[in-house]
Amino acid sequence: MDYGYQLLRHVVQQVFGNLGQAARLTLLLTILPYALTVALVTSLAGPDLMAMDQTAPGYHEEVERFEAYLLENAGTVLLYVLLLLAVSVISYAWAAVGWHRYVLLEERGGLLLPNWNWSFVGRYLWAAFRIFVIILLIALAFSVLSVVIRAFTESPSIFGFLRLGVTIGFLWVVTRIGLILPSAALGKPMGLGESWSLTRPVSGAILLPIIVIPIVFALLNGVLQFVPLIGLVLVFFVLWLQLLVNLALMTTLYGNLVEGRALN
Numbered sequence: 001m002d003y004g005y006q007l008l009r010h011v012v013q014q015v016f017g018n019l020g021q022a023a024r025l026t027l028l029l030t031i032l033p034y035a036l037t038v039a040l041v042t043s044l045a046g047p048d049l050m051a052m053d054q055t056a057p058g059y060h061e062e063v064e065r066f067e068a069y070l071l072e073n074a075g076t077v078l079l080y081v082l083l084l085l086a087v088s089v090i091s092y093a094w095a096a097v098g099w100h101r102y103v104l105l106e107e108r109g110g111l112l113l114p115n116w117n118w119s120f121v122g123r124y125l126w127a128a129f130r131i132f133v134i135i136l137l138i139a140l141a142f143s144v145l146s147v148v149i150r151a152f153t154e155s156p157s158i159f160g161f162l163r164l165g166v167t168i169g170f171l172w173v174v175t176r177i178g179l180i181l182p183s184a185a186l187g188k189p190m191g192l193g194e195s196w197s198l199t200r201p202v203s204g205a206i207l208l209p210i211i212v213i214p215i216v217f218a219l220l221n222g223v224l225q226f227v228p229l230i231g232l233v234l235v236f237f238v239l240w241l242q243l244l245v246n247l248a249l250m251t252t253l254y255g256n257l258v259e260g261r262a263l264n
Contacts, residue, residue, distance in 0.1 A: 004208030006263040007256075011209060011248045013264060014103060015241065022244050025102055025114045029095035030240050033088035040080055044070070093124045096247055100185035103251045104259070123184040130192060131174060131181075138173065142166050171210045175249065176203065182254040198257045209249055217242045 015022065070077055098114020101107040109115045149158065179195035199206065220238050227234060255261040 003202055003205035008209040008212060010252050010263045011245055014248045014252060015244045024112060025098040025109055026095040028112050029091040032091050036084055040084060093121050097121055097124050097185040099247050100182040100251050104255060120185055120187055123189060127180040127184040138170050175206055175210055178250045179254050181250050213245055
């Protein structure tokens with residue numbers, strides 16, 4: 001059976017076969033940044049503006065007032081945003097570490113949160129930062145390439161294919177070096193080169209889940225755009241599932257390629 005198909009099937013089974021435990025470990029930490037963002041925007045903009053319809057009289061005046069307030073209090077707003085960013089990043093890393101350790105070590109954590117250990121979370125953040133640097137370098141290279149191509153053509157189709165190819169390539173690279181994430185969660189730091197070497201035998205096969213997963217979730221999000229009100233809740237649920245699936249992909253690859261676990 002094709003490795004890519006086995007990998008994709010195992011990832012889906014890992015998430016949906018452990019959905020209750022996944023909710024206990026990650027749902028609250030995933031909701032927290034969104035809740036804090038809504039609370040921050042509401043406190044700054046005021047409940048009246050948040051509740052106002054865009055077509056209501058005076059809406060644009062209220063938006064202009066809000067923008068003026070942000071400019072006048074830029075320092076305070078920036079501090080709030082930085083604090084929110086720090087909470088969001090740590091929450092995500094904490095949830096991710098909890099998921100990796102549950103799947104690979106059967107560490108169940110507490111009632112609504114995974115066990116807290118700054119050593120593991122800190123290592124995870126460092127690993128994620130290294131991947132982020134790679135992402136920036138890819139984005140910079142794409143920007144330079146776009147400028148060069150624009151000098152010769154303005155064809156939208158060429159740019160569309162280029163953007164698609166870069167997106168797939170970007171996901172492929174991140175997956176190839178992504179073993180450093182579960183390894184950090186286990187307290188066994190791994191180098192980028194080591195992760196790249198370990199994934200070399202399956203470098204072609206991993207394209208299947210890399211392509212299928214984003215397409216499936218993009219379609220789901222597209223459908224939910226037409227569902228009023230409750231669609232917002234479902235969109236968040238789908239985003240949470242996508243987070244779990246992405247984490248499960250890295251966890252499954254680590255378990256198979258590093259620990260020698262079989263794919264079901």
